[in-house]
Amino acid sequence: MAEEKTIKDKNILNEEIKSLKGKANRLRKKVLEMAVNAGAGHVAPSFSCMEILVSLYYGGILRVNGKDHNWPDRDRFILSKGHAAPALYAILADLGFFPKSDLDGFAKNGNRLGCHPENSTPGVEAFTGSLGHGLSIGAGLALGAKLDKKGYSTVVLMGDGECHEGSVWEAAMFAAQYKLNNLIAIVDHNGLSATGILEQYLSVSPLQNKWEAFGWDAISVQGHSFAELLHVLRVNAKQKRSKPLAIIALTTKGKGVSFMENSPIWHYRVPIGEQLDIARRELNQESEDLQ
Amino acid sequence: MSHWTAGMRDSFFQSLYEEAKKNRNIILITSDTGAICHDEFKEKIPYQYINVGIAEQNMIGIASGLAQTGKIVYVYAIVPFATMRCYEQIRVDLCCMNLPVSIVGIGAGLDYSTLGATHHGTEDIALMRSLPNMEIYSPADGLMADLLARQYDNQSGPRYIRLDREGLPLVYEEESEFDLSRGFSVLSKSKQLYIVATGRMVYSALQVAKKLSSQSIEVGVIDLFRIKPMNKEGLWGVVKDAKCLVTLEEHFVTGGIGTAISELIAVQKKTPSFKVIGIPDQFCEIYGDRNDLQKLYNLDVSSISKSIKIWLKNI
Missing domain, CATH: 3.40.50.970 (Thiamin diphosphate (ThDP)-binding fold, Pyr/PP domains)
Structure with missing residues (x-):
């Protein structure tokens, strides 16, 4: 019986993962078209964290409600690497936080959605874009929840280059001191920043050891693997931990489009012409492969 | 007490x-x-x-x-x-x-x-x-x-x-003497010269006013306690008919209340003669207590009174 249940669970998970892969693929295509339409936006950084965002929003991790975005007991999510706003916006629109048609005006004249998130947008908790802010704000939210004996969690998604900011480590010390076990930091560890490869000019390695040394539980996962992401996030939800949790998600910047992958020049570049054709073709091919 | x-x-x-x-x-x-x-x-x-x-x-x-x-x-x-x-x-x-x-x-x-x-x-x-x-x-x-x-x-x-750490003696005796929502309070009136001061310099301004009044210079003192948003209309209504206007602050002259009020009067048609008193645009490299440093920058009561008197003579 136990074996049958395990097989059944595995099949359910496989189906779920297949569905989430399809979601991530559709969202990547949406992000690409938003950026192409605007001639602006960080495509490769959005692709880097797509599976993380999809796991959080569609994997049953974040308790949020698009129809009641100010629900007091909602989980709080802060996109501290604010330049991945197109990915977040595509998801929030998909979940009904605001009309999908708003995405058509992304970063265009008069629209409220720009290249970095602003908290006036339904579903956005913090005004980010300047790096190194989100973890402190998240720690404040997490402490507020504890003071009010509220059960919601706070999740902060950061970039690995963002970990250059000293304020990240001020917040890390604070969260450990206050035993903010209702706080999760996810580091999108793609190894690249706006202009280069971190290891070549200012290494952040070893990230997992750094978070552990700062008093956090830390775990590394493959950041494009739904199986690994969902496992660690779901185990965390059930576990009673005494420390905040850092998830180091090993990712590929530009994931999903071959010429963008691991190439720093695509940090803030929107493909045009032949490259756009290739990007579309590759994402469409992935759609077909997932059928 | x-x-x-x-x-x-x-x-x-x-x-x-x-x-x-x-x-x-x-x-x-x-x-x-x-x-x-x-x-x-x-x-x-x-x-x-x-x-x-x-x-x-x-x-x-x-x-x-x-x-x-x-x-x-x-x-x-x-x-x-x-x-x-x-x-x-x-x-x-x-x-x-x-x-x-x-x-x-x-x-x-x-x-x-x-x-x-x-x-x-x-x-x-x-x-x-x-x-x-x-x-x-x-x-x-x-x-x-x-x-x-x-x-x-x-x-x-x-x-x-x-x-301020200290801020004594008191400028006010009762809370009813000021209205936080108004943003400033007129401590004394004058048609000749107003000093708009902030923080502890308000107390200094009152002492300057006392000193100058004994020399037949009538000085009104305004406490600008809410610097932003500044109640521009209310403030201008009080000072516009005075002949002279001085701002007094313990802050660099760059960007402080002197600058804020110069922005206010710059757009008026007829304005009082205007003088900004504060700390010059340089870092302090001399040590001493607060009184010593105020004297260094001519921000003590005697120096302020003197500089206003000289200024009045030349306008």
Whole structure:
């Protein structure tokens, strides 16, 4: 019986993962078209964290409600690497936080959605874009929840280059001191920043050891693997931990489009012409492969 | 004798402590900066007192997060650390998000005289003034500081409160003598010359007025305690018919209340003759107590009176 249940669970998970892969693929295509339409936006950084965002929003991790975005007991999510706003916006629109048609005006004249998130947008908790802010704000939210004996969690998604900011480590010390076990930091560890490869000019390695040394539980996962992401996030939800949790998600910047992958020049570049054709073709091919 | 006679800093925090005892949502955060009554916070209401360590950037972010959960947050540090070290956090986490957090800076102007330029509060008004959504309060004495600590109910966005450690003797005897919502108070009237002063320089301005009146120069004194938003219309209504207008502050002349008022009068058709008195645009490299440094910069009562007299003769 136990074996049958395990097989059944595995099949359910496989189906779920297949569905989430399809979601991530559709969202990547949406992000690409938003950026192409605007001639602006960080495509490769959005692709880097797509599976993380999809796991959080569609994997049953974040308790949020698009129809009641100010629900007091909602989980709080802060996109501290604010330049991945197109990915977040595509998801929030998909979940009904605001009309999908708003995405058509992304970063265009008069629209409220720009290249970095602003908290006036339904579903956005913090005004980010300047790096190194989100973890402190998240720690404040997490402490507020504890003071009010509220059960919601706070999740902060950061970039690995963002970990250059000293304020990240001020917040890390604070969260450990206050035993903010209702706080999760996810580091999108793609190894690249706006202009280069971190290891070549200012290494952040070893990230997992750094978070552990700062008093956090830390775990590394493959950041494009739904199986690994969902496992660690779901185990965390059930576990009673005494420390905040850092998830180091090993990712590929530009994931999903071959010429963008691991190439720093695509940090803030929107493909045009032949490259756009290739990007579309590759994402469409992935759609077909997932059928 | 009321507690505010202890001075500006202690009256503010004693008053805040009394409020915090009644309201669990009030949270005081410091970046390892002390005041006598902080011990009472630590002992009696420890969950409402946070020392984030020497980490001002994090202090502002934590305040932002807590404010979003409905907490009434006060952050506290020496002026340059409360305003400059974390300026971009103030800009984004508090002002862009327009959250009701009070930044309390201790050591206005040359208050921390002997600690040197690193600890002087000489640019804070300029910095805070340039941020949208930010309000700036610069109380003249402990009585006003006391009231500011108790007035948070209607606060919708961030505010900066610039305090002196001492701030004695008092400028006011009763709270009814000033109206916080008006933004300034006219302590004495004149058709000849007004001094618009802020913080502890209000007391100095009153002494200057006394000194000059004995020499037949009639001086009106205005306490500009809310620097932003400035009640421009109200202020202009008072000073427009005076022949001369002087601003007085313990702050660099660049960007302080002198600049703020010059922006006000620059767009008027007919304006009083105008003089800005403050700290010159240079870092202080000389040590001494506050009186010594005020004399160095001609900000003592005698020097101010003299410079106004010379100026009046030449206009």
